[in-house]
Amino acid sequence: xxxxxxxxxxxxxxxxxxxxxxxxxxxxxxxxxxxxxxxxxxxxxxxxxxxxxxxxxxxxxxxxxxxxxxxxxxxxxxxxxxxxxxxxxxxxxxxxxxxxxxxxxxxxxxxxxxxxxxxxxxxxxxxxxxxxxxxxxxxxxxxxxxxxxxxxxxxxxxxxxxxxxxxxxxxxxxxxxxxxxxxxxxxxxxxxxxxxxxxxxxxxxxxxxxxxxxxxxxxxxxxxxxxxxxxxxxxxxxxxxxxxxxxxxxxxxxxxxxxxxxxxxxxxxxxxxxxxxxxxxxxxxxxxxxxxxxxxxxxxxxxxxxxxxxxxxxxxxxxxxxxxxxxxxxxxxxxxxxxxxxxxxxxxxxxxxxxxxxxxxxxxxxxxxxxxxxxxxxxxxxxxxxxxxxxxxxxxxxxxxxxxxxx
Numbered sequence: 001x002x003x004x005x006x007x008x009x010x011x012x013x014x015x016x017x018x019x020x021x022x023x024x025x026x027x028x029x030x031x032x033x034x035x036x037x038x039x040x041x042x043x044x045x046x047x048x049x050x051x052x053x054x055x056x057x058x059x060x061x062x063x064x065x066x067x068x069x070x071x072x073x074x075x076x077x078x079x080x081x082x083x084x085x086x087x088x089x090x091x092x093x094x095x096x097x098x099x100x101x102x103x104x105x106x107x108x109x110x111x112x113x114x115x116x117x118x119x120x121x122x123x124x125x126x127x128x129x130x131x132x133x134x135x136x137x138x139x140x141x142x143x144x145x146x147x148x149x150x151x152x153x154x155x156x157x158x159x160x161x162x163x164x165x166x167x168x169x170x171x172x173x174x175x176x177x178x179x180x181x182x183x184x185x186x187x188x189x190x191x192x193x194x195x196x197x198x199x200x201x202x203x204x205x206x207x208x209x210x211x212x213x214x215x216x217x218x219x220x221x222x223x224x225x226x227x228x229x230x231x232x233x234x235x236x237x238x239x240x241x242x243x244x245x246x247x248x249x250x251x252x253x254x255x256x257x258x259x260x261x262x263x264x265x266x267x268x269x270x271x272x273x274x275x276x277x278x279x280x281x282x283x284x285x286x287x288x289x290x291x292x293x294x295x296x297x298x299x300x301x302x303x304x305x306x307x308x309x310x311x312x313x314x315x316x317x318x319x320x321x322x323x324x325x326x327x328x329x330x331x332x333x334x335x336x337x338x339x340x341x342x343x344x345x346x347x348x349x350x351x352x353x354x355x356x357x358x359x360x361x362x363x364x365x366x367x368x369x370x371x372x373x374x375x376x377x378x379x380x381x382x383x384x385x386x387x388x389x390x391x392x393x394x395x396x397x398x399x400x401x402x403x404x405x406x407x
Contacts, residue, residue, distance in 0.1 A: 008093060008094040009098070011093060011094055012094035014090060015090045015130070018130060021134060022133060025079070026078065029074050029079055030280065031280060033067060034280075036070065037064075037269060040066070041265065042269070042388045042392050043385060044063065046383060046384060064266070065165050068165070068212065068215060069089060069167075070082075070086055072168060076184060079134060080130075080137070082172075083130045084131040084175070087127040088123040088127045088167070088171045089151070089171065091123055092148065092151060092155065093164070093167060094122075095118040096111070096152075098118075099118045105156055111155075116155070119148075119152035119155055119156075120145075121148075127139070127147065128141070143175065146174050147171040147174040150174055151167045151170045153170075154166050154167055161207065165211065184218055188220075188221025188229065189218045191217075191221065192213075192221060195214075195217060196210040196214040199213065205262055206264055212265035212266075212268040212269055213236075213272075216232070216268055217233075219279070220276050223280050223282075224287065224352070227351060230346070230350055231288060231346055235271070235298075235343060238295055238339055239298040239299070239302075240263070242298055243302050245302065245306070266386075267391070269392070270391035270395075271294040274392065275294075275399070277399075283403060284347070286400070287352075289360070289364035289365055289402035290396070290398050291395075292361050292365025292368070292398065293366075293369050293371075293372070293395045293397070294395050295339040295343050296336035297336060297391065298339070299332075299338070300332040300335055300339075303332060303335045304322070304332020305329075307329065309329045309330055312327065312329075313377040314374045315374050325376040325380050325387065326373050326375070326377025326378070327376075333366075337366045340369070341365075344357075344359075344365070347361060367398060367401055371394045372391060372395075375394065376390050
């Protein structure tokens with residue numbers, strides 16, 4: 001089976017992971033979905049490269065947006081309804097892809113009439129079955145039928161956004177009008193949308209980064225309030241500013257960020273994903289430490305080459321050229337520590353942490369950045385994980401260290 005046919009089959013098979021959710025709470029399912037996002041985005045490209053199509057951006061492919069879609073459904077809807085939406089997305093899309101032969105649709109030559117008919121039928125049956133399996137309750141037949149048909153219609157449109165997201169959003173909105181969840185904050189979603197749209201308009205994000213940033217910011221606001229959202233916004237402003245400073249000079253040195261400095265979805269998850277998890281667990285101190293580590297690493301990476309000086313690998317002490325993965329400099333490290341201190345000050349000012357915890361946040365942020373550099377010169381160098389995976393592990397180290405020190 002070639003990759004074009006294997007992917008739809010794999011998407012449908014992943015629905016097996018929904019079956020054990022019958023014994024989980026919505027919050028536990030949300031944590032599992034977040035874990036899947038991190039795994040697919042940061043680690044799967046290195047572990048299973050054959051799953052990706054030729055020339056496909058592994059950091060913003062359907063393989064990444066699939067678990068993001070599940071995460072959003074679990075956050076938006078009661079668990080049994082979210083699982084029904086998952087079935088609509090996974091089975092409907094797989095059916096449309098596997099039987100999509102014959103007459104093309106007039107508004108989208110890449111889709112066929114037969115595939116668009118198979119989508120709602122399969123989605124209705126699969127969604128109803130999973131609704132019943134999770135809740136032991138009779139599904140809402142009219143609601144299920146409307147969701148399946150609307151999702152099939154959206155899937156057939158030639159939209160520039162991955163259909164894992166568009167189909168999920170369509171089905172979720174149908175369900176949400178009847179059974180909204182209280183997991184997400186409407187105000188958090190609104191301000192996160194404004195921030196993501198502004199960042200996209202300013203050229204600070206590409207579309208995948210805006211979508212991921214919106215999801216992360218909404219979850220952070222929902223779990224720890226506007227103060228956590230403000231802390232995330234501070235990291236984003238500091239990091240984006242550091243990236244844009246002397247960008248042409250960094251291009252000349254060969255150390256500038258790709259995409260003209262615009263952040264992609266993988267970078268958003270790598271830098272803020274751990275903070276969202278700690279916010280979900282009700283742990284503001286580790287959350288702040290994780291964001292401090294992300295800030296420290298970003299500022300150190302972006303400003304270090306501008307100061308000059310020797311760059312060496314933390315793992316071996318060997319002198320390397322600027323821009324080498326895992327390389328650090330004294331000036332860059334000090335700039336990174338200053339960035340972590342800014343996040344620590346803001347966390348205190350916002351009331352997320354106490355004044356006595358300033359040193360903990362700064363120290364853990366700097367340590368997380370150092371872990372990032374060490375892993376960049378070891379695991380990333382060996383091809384075991386990509387740069388975003390290293391970033392994620394560095395922020396996780398900072399958060400776990402803060403949690404240990406607090407206890």
